[in-house]
Amino acid sequence: MMEKNILIGHGSGGKLTHTLIKEVFFRHFDNPLLLQQGDSALMKMEGNRLAFTTDSYVVDPVFFPGGNIGKLAICGTVNDLAVSGAVPRYISAAFIIEEGLYLEELEAIVSEMAAEARKAGVLIVTGDTKVVNRGQCDKLFINTSGIGELDGKYLHISSGENIKAGDKIIINGPVAAHGMAVMAARSFEGFDTDILSDCASLNGLIAGVLETVAGVRFMRDATRGGLATVLCEIAGNGGLGVEVYEEAVPVESNVKGMCELLGFDPFYVANEGKVVMVVDPADAEKVVEKMRKDPLGREAAVIGEISAGTGGRAVLHTSVGGKRIMDMLAGGQLPRIC
Amino acid sequence: MPDQMKYIDEFRNRDIVKGLVKKINEISHSKVSLMEVCGGHTWAIQKFGIPSMLPSEINLLSGPGCPVCVTGRGFIDRIVAFSRQENVIIATFGDLVRVPGSSSSLEKEKSRGADVRIVYSILDAITIASQNPRKKVVFPGIGFETTAPGTAAGIIYARKKGTGNFFVLSSHKVMPPAMALLIDEGVKIDGYIAPGHVSTITGSGIYSDIPEKFGVGCVISGFEPVDILQSIYMLLRQINEKRFSVEIQYKRVVRPEGNIKALQTMEEVFSIRDDWWRGFGIIPGSGLGIREEYGIFDAEKMIDAEVEETVEDKGCICGEILKGLKKPHDCKLFGNVCTTENPVGSCMVSHEGACNAYYRFNR
DSSP, X not given: OOOSBOOGGGGSSSHHHHHHIIIIIIHHHOOHHHHTOXXXXXXXXXXXXXXXXXXXXXXXXXXXXTEEHHHHHHHHHHHHHHTTTEEEEEEEEEEEEETTOXXXXXXXXXXXXXXXXXXXXOEEEEEEEEXXXXXXXXXXXXXXXXXXEEOGGGTHHHHTTTOOTTOEEEESSOOSHHHHHHHHHSSOTTOOOOOXXXXXXXXXXXXXXXXHOSOEEXXXXXXXXXXXXXXXXXXXXXXXXXXXXXXXXXXXXXXXXHHHHHTOOGXXXXXXXXXXXXXXXXXXXXXXXXXXXXXXXXXXXXXEEEESSSSSOEEEEOTTSOEEEEOOOOSOSSSSOO | OTTTTTTTGGGGOHHHHHHHHHHHHHHOOSOEXXXXXXXXXXXXXXXXXXXXXXXXXXXXXXXXXXXXXXXXXXXXXXXHHHHTSTTEXXXXXXXXXXXXXXXXXXXXXXXTTOEEEEOSSHHHHHHHHHHOTTSEEEEEEOOSTTTHHHHHHHHHHHHHHTOTTEEEEEOOBOSHHHHHHHHHTTOOOSEEEEOHHHHHHHOSGGGTHHHHHHOOEEEEOOSXXXXXXXXXXXXXXXHHHXXXXXXXXXXXXXXXXXXXXXXXXXHHHEEEEEEEETTTEEEEEEEEEEOGGGGGGBHHHHOOOOOOOOOOOSSOOHHHHHTTSSOGGGOTTBTTTBOSSSOSSGGGTSTTSHHHHHHHXXX
């Protein structure tokens, strides 16, 4: 019989820990590599190049419209691998749980994690559970690490070393939904919206694009700091510039409305299911077409291009016909967004 | 919700903007300097890239319209001193947290353990006070006629509720004396893009001295690109026709008589006093102090604090920038020593500050 709340004992390594692992984690994450139950997961990998990434998730609140911290912990790590050109394979999941968390909540989070892992085709092969006293963490923090297989021909993608002037910049859909969904879920009394987080694993969409064209020069997921930060990173890379067209960037009208109301710039608001690609101009149309066939890329669009002349700057052509620079965010726009 | 963006998209319409730019070009004949005195305008002008659309004869200046920017260091030092007291909670709007005082800021004090909470409304601060009856909750009241009525309403509400542990440190200011002072001091201003939100409260009458005494026109403007461009056009017409007056472009919001209820609320709680403006010094009749009748809510009177000696920042030319004498690019510190990550002056902290807007959008 399981308790209703997490107790300090659930992190003791004793019987309670074992029950928790068996009845919650093993039951949902169920796969032969995890069930080896050794101190390390032992697995085989094809090829000789690996991509390896880690990320911690502290989003507040743990449940938000369109997802929860568990789903986010899978999508985020899967996406970090996928945008490096790797095929995500194995994930580790470490939980730091605050004493008193409802087991029901933990289970809802874990089951959505498992579902997202299945959807993304990755296995959760190892993990850890710690419980801290009430007040020493906020409900639940999750760390996931991920390993992916990397084909040598995609080595250039994460550094962007092949980016050239004239390349097109593409995004797979509307920006700023995640940040605004989390914001709406925080204690805004009387604030009711239908905004859902865009939290999703993008490895399928990305694999589709990589199979279709050879000219993908760079990819990055636009998470914290939003689209603008990625564009600034591209602009800062090797002295090339970036020209972006504000009206080409899709933003859902409800997200736009909430941003206006609260004074946020949607270009700087976090996403959890958006990839920015820099591609050979000859491939741009094909990439957009391919993305649009995927439910996660229906509103894919070319939003700008790489230029030679702006000296490492991102220049925004505003929707009203003006021109200005776009800078990286200083300090946090929203803490604990992911 | 297709209707949701109504009143925004129309005012960001590319064709209308194009038409206005063309009209401005047609009537722009000589060099003019137009000053906006609202931080919201400063931000919008740079964000939409408006300077890039205008003929080179038109010079847009940013005036003292960013509340955080004109707030004196002494005020920050006092709030910092309060925050160091064990039984004090500071409940503040977010833009004040990073503003540097003489040696510290609320952000720094928070990292050292001070209880500093960001609120979106003064009512949230009063709620915090009710929830923490053993603590003194201090709300720093800054801003012009736009925010002062909200603070006044909060104080009235706290009195009604009997929230005796709630206090306001007022640095509220009124705009017209600063606008008049600039022209009086000889700053070359050919027209004011007058603040839309301030005027929503005050009405248009408060600026009547400016065209009458100084021969400088005022157009009360909204905050969208179409609003701002139309206001510039209206000012150019006034200049060309030498017909100086106060006009309202932002008619969908601003009434000539203002918001009577808000004005009464402000009048009920605050009285005019001389006040210190960062970069300007003392401007007579430009501040709002809490009236005797509401003295029990006045943090200045009710809470003792050891406030450090105020030291002004060296090298920072915020004062001249706030007066429109210089632009952020003219400052030696701009972009190297003083950045949004590591601001020296408050004009770089607030997103309504000229230095911040230039740094982010027009470097």
